[in-house]
Structure formats: structure tokens, C-alpha cells
Amino acid sequence: MRELSLHILDIAQNSIEAGADSIEIIITENESSDTLTICILDNGSGIPAEALDNITDPFVTSRKTRRVGLGIPLFKEAARAAGGGLQIRSAVGKGTEIKADFSLSSIDRAPLGNIAETMALLMVCNPEVHFKYEHIRGNTKFMCSTSSLEEILNGIPLGSPGAVSVIRSFIDGGLEDIRVS
């Protein structure tokens, strides 16, 4: 994947398929410790303990159509290549937390990319899921959640196509505001 925001989209799709109705995405950029952390938390069906051990193995998947799964292994590899790693914690019936960390300055770190697009599409195409997106840069923070969108959308229904560009520009604007000077 060319962008970390595409991995986020991919992992969030897993959460949706696991029946989650609440998904939190937390991105933390810390220049002083040179780290970028991406955390994806859901309340989906969770992963059984015996499956957790080998979930980052590409030849393990819960899918029935084909016996390989690449989403988590690819994300892990992206983190590993940039001097970081990936951890998964999960409990059946409670949910899953996937945390990937990267060296912020590593030249092998993929760019975050169009995170506003990823979030806007997730929110609009899954209006029954509550998304919360938090982006922390140093000591500044931007937050956007499904429940806070009504005011921004100003009458446009969340699930309608017209909502995408409104949410996307709201997030882009918010991220611009927390750009570290």
C-alpha cells in the first residue's frame, strides 16, 4: 500500500466485517520521540486467542474464499520496515485493538496520505457505525466523530454522497490547524 491511510481503511473494513458498531482511530505524531503511532480500536466480535498467535502470518485468514489474508501482515511489514512494529490485543465478544508504530523520520515510512478521504468514506458508507478519529500532533489535537458531524453537515444526511466532500474538507481543515510549526 502506498499510504498508511490505506492500511487504516483496510483494517477498519475488518472491524466492520467483525460486526463492530464503534470504531476508534487514534493517530499520534510525536517529533521529540520520533514516533508515529496508529491505533485502531473496535467493539467487533474479537479474535480467538488461538488465532491471535499467528494472525500476522499471511497464510492465516478467517475468510472462506481463499486461504490467505494479507491485511494485517502488510500493515505489520510497513511498520517493521520503518523501524516499528505491530501489536494486537483482542477479546472474543469485546473487540480488537491494533496498534502500529513507526519511526516518524524513517525514509522507509510510507506517508500517512489522504486520511481525510479514508475517514470521510468510512463515515458516509457506514452511517450505522460510530467512528471516532483523533489526531494528536505534539501537544495539539484534532478530533472528529460521527456524533459530532450533524452540525458540520448542516442538514445533509450522513449516508448521502454529498456528505463525503463536506467531511473531507472539515478534516483537512482540522489537520491544517494542528500542523506543527
Add this chain to the structure above:
Amino acid sequence: MKTVEDLERIRKQAKVMTKLREGGETTKVVVGMGTCGIAAGARETLSAIMDELARRNIQDVIVTQTGCIGLCEQEPIITVERPGEGKVSYGKVSGERARKIVASHVINGQVVGEWVIPAS
């Protein structure tokens, strides 16, 4: 801070949209959003579809997502199903192709034959 009433209203709105999605009376567009689809550019495809629908102010088309269907080499894949008509799957749907499929098939009912994935 949102009140409980606000959240309830949002929930109801989402329910209406979900109901709309489940109904068989509207045209459905399904975008493959598995790892293979996303790696092949499905985010741009989905975004182009939403943008084209918004630009034309089309409200009654339901856009949903699906996972890998085992045709990874054809991704990004989209499937269009108009009420009373069979499903048509398109392969290698770039953003540009997606816009043409929305205009031609989704809105005007004309299948874009050259991009249809042949049934094997």
C-alpha cells in the same frame, strides 16, 4: 457536547439509511474493499462514485462495500444492480471508469460492455 436526544436523532437517521440499503427498490452499487481492492485503488473508485452521485444530486442509489470475492487480479471491482435487472460486475475500475459507469449504467441503464467481467 452532544445530548442523548442528539445521538438518538443521529441513530434514527442512520436507521433510515440502513433500511434504504436493505430495500430492493433502489439501484445498488457494491465496491470491493478487501485488502486486494484497496491496494488496487478501490478508495479512489469509491470516492469517484460518491462524487459523481453527489454532483448529479442522486439520492436513491445505495453504495455499499464488500470484501475479497476471489478475483483479486480484476480489482478494483464494482457490481451494479438495478431493480429488476441482474447484477453486472466490472473489473479494473479506475476512478475515471467509475464515473462513466455511474453516468451510463447506474443512471441511464446502459451497461458498459467493454469493462464487464465475463462470467467464467
